[in-house]
Amino acid sequence: MGSLMKTSDPRSALWSSTAAPPPETPPLRGDRRVDACVIGGGFTGLSAALHLAEAGVDTVLLEAEHPGFGASGRNHGQVVPGYSKHSPDEIVAKFGAERGEAMNRWVQESAALVFDLIRRHGIDCDAVQKGWLMPAHNAERLTVAREKHDQWAARGAPVEFLSRDQTVDLTGSTHYIGAWMHRGGGNIQPLSYTRGLARAAQKAGAAIHGASPALAIERSGGSWRVTTPGGTVTAEKVVLATNAYGGGLWPALAKSVVPVRLFQSATAPLSDNIARSILPQGHSISDSRRALWSFRKDAYGRLVVGAAPLFTIGIRRSVGRIVADHIREVFPQAGEVRLEHVWDGRIAVTTDRLPHLHDVAEGLYAGLGYSGRGIAMATGMGKLLAERVQDKPLAELPVPASPVRPLPLHALTIPLARLTIAWHRWQDRG
Numbered sequence: 001m002g003s004l005m006k007t008s009d010p011r012s013a014l015w016s017s018t019a020a021p022p023p024e025t026p027p028l029r030g031d032r033r034v035d036a037c038v039i040g041g042g043f044t045g046l047s048a049a050l051h052l053a054e055a056g057v058d059t060v061l062l063e064a065e066h067p068g069f070g071a072s073g074r075n076h077g078q079v080v081p082g083y084s085k086h087s088p089d090e091i092v093a094k095f096g097a098e099r100g101e102a103m104n105r106w107v108q109e110s111a112a113l114v115f116d117l118i119r120r121h122g123i124d125c126d127a128v129q130k131g132w133l134m135p136a137h138n139a140e141r142l143t144v145a146r147e148k149h150d151q152w153a154a155r156g157a158p159v160e161f162l163s164r165d166q167t168v169d170l171t172g173s174t175h176y177i178g179a180w181m182h183r184g185g186g187n188i189q190p191l192s193y194t195r196g197l198a199r200a201a202q203k204a205g206a207a208i209h210g211a212s213p214a215l216a217i218e219r220s221g222g223s224w225r226v227t228t229p230g231g232t233v234t235a236e237k238v239v240l241a242t243n244a245y246g247g248g249l250w251p252a253l254a255k256s257v258v259p260v261r262l263f264q265s266a267t268a269p270l271s272d273n274i275a276r277s278i279l280p281q282g283h284s285i286s287d288s289r290r291a292l293w294s295f296r297k298d299a300y301g302r303l304v305v306g307a308a309p310l311f312t313i314g315i316r317r318s319v320g321r322i323v324a325d326h327i328r329e330v331f332p333q334a335g336e337v338r339l340e341h342v343w344d345g346r347i348a349v350t351t352d353r354l355p356h357l358h359d360v361a362e363g364l365y366a367g368l369g370y371s372g373r374g375i376a377m378a379t380g381m382g383k384l385l386a387e388r389v390q391d392k393p394l395a396e397l398p399v400p401a402s403p404v405r406p407l408p409l410h411a412l413t414i415p416l417a418r419l420t421i422a423w424h425r426w427q428d429r430g
């Protein structure tokens with residue numbers, strides 16, 4: 001582990017070493033006037049730019065670093081057709097039958113959209129759509145898994161409830177006592193997917209500028225002027241797609257979510273017979289713990305593990321130890337594993353754990369806060385933002401729009417989130 005790079009350096013993410021080559025995204029030079037300007041080059045922004053360009057809207061995307069620099073290039077790669085916390089019945093209870101069911105359809109369609117875009121644009125990102133599993137490690141969590149399965153099944157979703165033996169067959173682990181599975185889920189190489197979206201958006205006519213941080217957004221006449229170090233973009237409509245990386249650009253938006261640091265690690269490629277015994281059919285799993293663990297393999301037989309550990313002091317040592325212990329517990333056949341990569345990224349968690357869509361001001365829109373489930377939902381949100389830019393009425397969008405609500409005492413929410421994770425880990429024991 002001694003040679004690992006700093007965890008916050010995106011190059012330490014496994015995906016940087018196995019991704020498809022990046023597209024050319026030269027910095028913005030000079031002043032441009034366009035219909036729409038998208039700020040942020042993750043799934044949200046790139047999907048928005050792609051859908052805008054496909055609709056013939058003249059679009060410029062500005063990215064502070066390079067497409068995929070944020071969570072989109074660092075995540076676990078599980079495409080999940082569901083919310084981070086809620087069951088579909090809870091969504092209906094919260095929003096009513098019509099809006100709630102529209103949102104339930106949207107969250108599943110968003111996962112389908114990911115695989116559809118991959119196919120339609122020939123995106124080379126090791127996509128596997130075999131299904132996504134939520135296995136349970138105890139009886140209480142199995143009841144939760146059963147409820148989620150039953151509620152999605154009642155809506156005709158392609159889900160299955162798996163017995164213990166079926167779960168052992170699909171996971172290669174005797175740690176779990178059952179699972180529910182959504183066949184519409186799967187996994188991808190997330191940085192390659194991001195780069196593929198960027199290429200597709202460029203091909204459709206969008207201009208994508210890397211190394212072009214938006215420094216300020218100002219109203220100028222009936223338009224917005226976005227300033228970057230190398231030039232300006234004047235646009236009638238602007239989309240903010242900066243999620244947990246937005247910093248001071250629009251402070252109220254940044255303060256409306258809690259940025260949480262999540263950790264990932266990947267082993268060295270496993271020997272063929274061990275790799276064949278773990279997730280043998282290529283499924284990905286997020287267990288049903290409150291502080292969840294997730295597992296998948298990459299295209300080269302590495303086991304990729306996601307966790308949200310509490311300790312951030314001496315992180316490489318503590319993540320390495322905690323992850324190796326948990327692998328031993330779940331997949332003892334792996335033996336002593338060597339972690340080749342440890343990295344982190346920031347997600348934006350909302351207090352209601354649902355994605356937020358905002359009309360921030362006239363002609364200024366934002367979508368964020370997927371609370372750790374953003375491959376499908378951010379891709380879907382980008383499409384909605386593109387529709388909103390083209391004046392689709394809010395009432396016709398499946399995700400309800402809300403005012404931007406900065407959280408009081410925002411600085412305290414980060415230590416509070418850590419305490420919550422610690423509390424969840426305590427609840428999860430046994």
Ligand SMILES: Cc1cc2nc3c(=O)[nH]c(=O)nc-3n(C[C@H](O)[C@H](O)[C@H](O)COP(=O)(O)OP(=O)(O)OC[C@H]3O[C@@H](n4cnc5c(N)ncnc54)[C@H](O)[C@@H]3O)c2cc1C
Pocket residue numbers: 039040041042043044045062063064065066067068069070071072073074075076077078079080212213214215241242243244245246247249262263264306344345346347367368370371372373374375376377378
């Ligand atoms: C470690 C980890 C594991 C995860 N695992 C999963 C998973 O398995 N499945 C799943 O569904 N989701 C997962 N997620 C969540 C998912 O990755 C995110 O929800 C999703 O990537 C959010 O996409 P985004 O485009 O909204 O934001 P981001 O990808 O974070 O992109 C925001 C971009 O905005 C740019 N930016 C910020 N400020 C400016 C500015 N002023 N000017 C220009 N650009 C700017 C940033 O550089 C960044 O590239 C995970 C996240 C993390 C961190």
